[in-house]
Amino acid sequence: MDEIDVFVSLLDDIDADNILRFLKQNMKTGSLDFKKARIRILLRSGGKQRINPMFNVARIYKTDLLSNLNEKEFTWFIASDNIMGDAQKFANFILYYPKKLRDLMPSIEDNINKNISWNTFEFPFETEEELKNYEQKIPIFPPALKVKKFLIQRLINQAFKDGKIEDIPYDLVEKIKEYSLLDMYRESCKKEYPLFVLEYAYISTHESIPKDLEAQLEIDIISRLMDIYPMDNLIKQETEDDKDKEIEMLKERIKSLDSKAKQVDNKYKSDIKALKQQLNNKDKKHKVEVEKLSSKIMQFSKECDDISNRSKEYSDRLEKMEMYLSEVFQEEAEITPLFAFILNDELFNTAHITKYIFKEILLLPVSNWKSQVNGIKKIYIQREGISSKKIESVKSYCKEHLIPDCIVSIQDEKVLIELIAIIKYRIGDVKYGLYN
Numbered sequence: 001m002d003e004i005d006v007f008v009s010l011l012d013d014i015d016a017d018n019i020l021r022f023l024k025q026n027m028k029t030g031s032l033d034f035k036k037a038r039i040r041i042l043l044r045s046g047g048k049q050r051i052n053p054m055f056n057v058a059r060i061y062k063t064d065l066l067s068n069l070n071e072k073e074f075t076w077f078i079a080s081d082n083i084m085g086d087a088q089k090f091a092n093f094i095l096y097y098p099k100k101l102r103d104l105m106p107s108i109e110d111n112i113n114k115n116i117s118w119n120t121f122e123f124p125f126e127t128e129e130e131l132k133n134y135e136q137k138i139p140i141f142p143p144a145l146k147v148k149k150f151l152i153q154r155l156i157n158q159a160f161k162d163g164k165i166e167d168i169p170y171d172l173v174e175k176i177k178e179y180s181l182l183d184m185y186r187e188s189c190k191k192e193y194p195l196f197v198l199e200y201a202y203i204s205t206h207e208s209i210p211k212d213l214e215a216q217l218e219i220d221i222i223s224r225l226m227d228i229y230p231m232d233n234l235i236k237q238e239t240e241d242d243k244d245k246e247i248e249m250l251k252e253r254i255k256s257l258d259s260k261a262k263q264v265d266n267k268y269k270s271d272i273k274a275l276k277q278q279l280n281n282k283d284k285k286h287k288v289e290v291e292k293l294s295s296k297i298m299q300f301s302k303e304c305d306d307i308s309n310r311s312k313e314y315s316d317r318l319e320k321m322e323m324y325l326s327e328v329f330q331e332e333a334e335i336t337p338l339f340a341f342i343l344n345d346e347l348f349n350t351a352h353i354t355k356y357i358f359k360e361i362l363l364l365p366v367s368n369w370k371s372q373v374n375g376i377k378k379i380y381i382q383r384e385g386i387s388s389k390k391i392e393s394v395k396s397y398c399k400e401h402l403i404p405d406c407i408v409s410i411q412d413e414k415v416l417i418e419l420i421a422i423i424k425y426r427i428g429d430v431k432y433g434l435y436n
Contacts, residue, residue, distance in 0.1 A: 001109045003094060003101065004054055006118065008040045010086040014383055014407075019057055054094065061091035071100055072124040073134045079121040085409050089119065123189055128182035135213055152218055155225045156200055168193060168201055177205040181213075196224035219421075223414040226353060272297055337362035338424065339378040342369050342394055343410070344385030351413050358420050366390055370397065379403055380423075382410045 011019070016035035023042050030038075043054050063084070069077060074097055078089045093101045108118050125131045160167045168176075176184065176198070184202045188195040199217045203209060209217075275293050282289065340362040343351065348365040355363060364372055366386050373379060381394050391407065398405040410416050 001105075001112070003090075003105070004040060004043045006105075006108060006112070007054070007058075007087065007090050007094075008036050008043070009112070010090055010118070011036060011039070012085075012087070015085075015087050018060070022057060022060060023053065058091035058094040061088040062095055063088065063092050066092055066096060068137055069096075069134075071097055072130065073137060075100065075104075075121055076124050076134060077138060079119045086118070123185060125182065125185075128180045131182055131185065132213075135216065152200070152221055155222065156197075159225060165194060165197055168197060173201055173205065176201045194224065196221045219417075222353070223417070226412075226414050272300055336360075337376060339380065340364055340369075340373055340376045341380045341382065341410075341416070341420075342366055342386075343382045343416075346385060347382065347410065347413065347416070351416060354413055354416050354420065357417065358424070361420055361424075366394075369394070373397075373403070376403060379405045380419075381405060381407045383407050384409065384411060 011032075013032050013035070016032060016039060019039055020035060023039070025038065025042065043057065066074060066077065074093075078093055104121065107121070111118050111120050125134065159165045172193075176187075179187065179202065181202070184198055185195075187193075188198050200221050203214055203217050275297055279293055282293075338360055342364050343366065345365045345367050348363060351363060354361075362372070362376065366382075379394065379398055381391055383391065395405055397403075408419060410419065
């Protein structure tokens with residue numbers, strides 16, 4: 001088995017059709033196995049391409065976002081779960097690190113023979129610094145994407161309670177408190193607990209995690225829970241009573257702080273007046289003593305300012321909380337969607353998390369979409385579970401109404417959430433070769 005055999009084995013029907021068109025082969029019918037056999041022959045013989053047809057075909061999948069990764073980082077990205085398809089991963093391996101790919105071919109062939117994922121590689125990083133550098137280069141989930149803490153806690157706790165996952169023993173949690181990020185990943189290699197459970201323990205016991213890394217770990221935890229746990233009954237809004245209690249608590253703290261501030265302010269005013277009187281009575285010869293007294297005055301004034309600032313901070317927090325409640329518990333206003341996704345009926349009916357997090361994105365079932373896309377500026381079409389005829393119908397409509405469209409690969413809701421996050425916060429173009 002060589003690179004061509006592995007690459008062809010990773011193709012799906014749309015991949016095969018696009019590659020055959022690229023190689024100038026007019027094949028509109030035939031099974032996927034037949035198309036793969038034809039592509040394999042063309043890549044070995046050259047077809048109508050004069051120079052290295054395998055390299056030329058790989059170039060249509062080239063992803064510029066991977067160009068800044070070194071060999072270790074690139075290999076771990078290929079081995080990781082993300083929205084990039086297997087064929088696109090392998091093609092980029094050919095383009096960026098062909099020598100490393102040749103070295104890994106025996107391992108890849110062994111993985112395929114064992115019926116496990118072809119890209120199952122060893123964890124490459126040896127230091128925490130290497131791992132952090134990698135995380136900074138691959139910001140799949142931008143810091144601006146905020147994940148509600150209560151959602152993660154409820155999902156994890158419900159999963160523990162129902163026995164979906166095994167709770168971590170207390171002694172291991174105590175160890176994780178002292179773990180570095182690298183230690184946590186090494187612990188996951190023991191396969192005793194799922195990685196996302198260790199990630200949850202890590203962010204729960206560490207306070208100084210960089211915000212972008214914390215957001216990425218939170219999304220990873222929710223994504224993994226979605227793979228193993230039904231989501232229908234887990235998402236619940238915080239109640240208005242909960243918010244009222246928090247507001248009352250803040251009001252009491254502000255009231256107490258204001259009272260303390262007045263007491264301290266009166267005391268300091270009296271002290272400052274006395275100090276100023278002493279300064280006026282001091283002889284000029286006692287310059288050192290005068291400077292000390294002036295320093296105390298400045299210190300007292302600063303402490304008064306600090307207390308006033310803290311009182312203002314709590315007042316601002318209360319105002320923001322009340323504004324938040326007025327928005328959360330009022331009737332939802334009409335939202336103009338940023339763009340639309342046309343999904344197969346099965347994914348549309350089960351995409352509860354996506355509809356909850358991204359209310360500004362219009363999700364439509366392929367069975368009923370045309371009447372709902374007026375005013376939409378761009379449409380993304382899921383390729384899985386939708387027939388070529390229906391896809392062509394959507395593209396024809398978009399062409400007729402001058403709406404940009406894009407066919408994307410969405411295997412499940414986890415990938416849908418990741419794709420919307422990338423598109424919405426514009427961290428870079430997600431390239432799918434000829435599918436754009």
